Amino acid sequence: MDQEKIGKFIADCRKEKGLTQALLAEKLGITDRAVSKWETGKSLPDASIMLELCRILEINVNELLTGERIIMDNYKEIAEENMVELRKKVEKSDKTLLNIEKALIIIIIPTYAIMILGGAYMCKFGHIPFGIALMAVALLSVISAGIVGMQIEHDAGYYECPNCGERYVPTLKAMYMAPHYGTTRKMKCPCCGKKGYHKKVLTKERGGK
Numbered sequence: 001m002d003q004e005k006i007g008k009f010i011a012d013c014r015k016e017k018g019l020t021q022a023l024l025a026e027k028l029g030i031t032d033r034a035v036s037k038w039e040t041g042k043s044l045p046d047a048s049i050m051l052e053l054c055r056i057l058e059i060n061v062n063e064l065l066t067g068e069r070i071i072m073d074n075y076k077e078i079a080e081e082n083m084v085e086l087r088k089k090v091e092k093s094d095k096t097l098l099n100i101e102k103a104l105i106i107i108i109i110p111t112y113a114i115m116i117l118g119g120a121y122m123c124k125f126g127h128i129p130f131g132i133a134l135m136a137v138a139l140l141s142v143i144s145a146g147i148v149g150m151q152i153e154h155d156a157g158y159y160e161c162p163n164c165g166e167r168y169v170p171t172l173k174a175m176y177m178a179p180h181y182g183t184t185r186k187m188k189c190p191c192c193g194k195k196g197y198h199k200k201v202l203t204k205e206r207g208g209k
């Protein structure tokens with residue numbers, strides 16, 4: 001996706017409609033700075049705003065993402081290319097999220113161990129309230145890191161059933177209940193109903209990794 005081309009296209013369509021950046025921004029309920037950022041190719045409109053923007057500019061989402069008017073002939077082809085590109089962006093950010101989760105685990109476990117040991121040490125030398133407070137803080141941080149990590153794992157990518165190959169997003173509750181090693185979890189498949197170890201995958205389509 002060529003952000004600069006998209007930006008120029010948005011600016012052209014806006015001018016065709018006789019709208020200023022400020023007027024377009026007002027119609028969308030956003031700041032004119034955001035519109036200026038799109039038009040200079042610094043950012044893309046959020047998915048939540050794309051449809052409304054297209055309606056105002058009287059273009060379709062594919063034209064927006066391609067940065068030009070599309071004649072019907074190659075419409076389908078370009079639509080598919082745009083879908084693939086959007087999906088790639090999602091996968092990239094999912095991968096980043098999962099890496100953040102790994103980093104979180106690597107940082108939090110030693111910190112936790114040091115705090116617990118420190119707490120125990122303090123208790124041993126008579127500073128019992130401090131020692132207990134330190135251990136409590138350690139426990140709380142580990143729990144909150146666990147919750148954040150679990151949310152990341154839930155939001156990023158899918159789980160694959162080894163039995164029927166279904167790829168799905170489980171409920172948070174199912175994830176909390178599931179024993180796991182790494183990002184592989186023992187869960188019940190919503191498609192075939194069999195229990196098994198379900199691997200984390202980034203794409204919905206089979207064949208992807």
Ligand SMILES: [Zn+2]
Pocket residue numbers: 161162163164165166189190191192193194
């Ligand atoms: Zn299954």
